[in-house]
């Protein structure tokens with residue numbers, strides 16, 4: 001029996017997304033209508049009240065499998081072992097509760113917009129990216145589950161709709177980026193904007209770490225809608241990019257275009273701010289959205305979130321490609 005779902009669009013305060021309430025627990029039946037709801041909602045679903053996952057984390061993996069053929073096993077992705085769930089290797093830990101955890105982002109400077117609002121727009125708000133865009137083929141969908149969120153007003157996740165932003169581009173900018181490719185870099189390879197501004201030469205790449213070109217305008221393989229597909233400071237290559245064929249570097253024509261695109265992409269009317277409640281699952285489509293995290297006090301607050309990643313339907317452009325991030329010796 002297929003579980004019924006109750007879909008309410010859009011998400012509060014946003015122009016896209018949907019809240020989906022399940023009529024039966026996940027452990028009894030999986031709601032198979034969710035992928036269609038995700039497509040209809042422009043790539044973002046909030047599923048509140050799924051606290052049953054904390055006691056049975058495999059439910060998150062089973063839920064993830066509804067959205068595509070392959071749920072990544074993080075043991076095979078050169079991921080730090082401490083960041084993977086000890087019993088369920090498809091679950092990546094986003095947390096400050098393990099040793100050497102990544103710190104949350106800093107607060108924006110200044111902390112509020114000139115009219116006193118919570119800032120969402122680049123460059124005041126930083127860190128906007130789509131997951132693992134430095135890999136070809138890139139992943140399709142991420143699921144994020146709140147085991148222990150921090151209190152509201154901190155530790156939010158912000159989303160921007162690449163399709164709404166694309167539709168609102170001026171025609172001349174649409175034409176300029178139509179056939180352009182961005183060069184996406186893996187964080188930690190030393191190709192980020194700050195390193196380029198400081199003039200630090202990046203270390204040589206291992207072949208599987210190379211920055212990867214991706215279309216700036218991506219056509220969604222399910223909906224056929226076009227969306228802007230770019231990231232900012234730490235997930236583009238600021239030595240050879242950020243765009244293929246445009247003047248490279250942190251002060252070139254490519255940088256100017258990236259700043260212009262990202263400022264447009266994150267206009268408040270294209271953004272949703274999620275305040276987390278324990279038991280929330282968010283499902284987002286990396287093919288048509290970007291997201292970013294916000295500050296919380298990692299010295300006094302504990303945060304534990306579980307993430308899974310779904311692959312397998314990147315679109316015809318990637319047909320037949322071998323995964324760029326797998327070392328040759330491991331194949």
Ligand SMILES: [Fe+2]
Pocket residue numbers: 129130131291
């Ligand atoms: Fe992310």
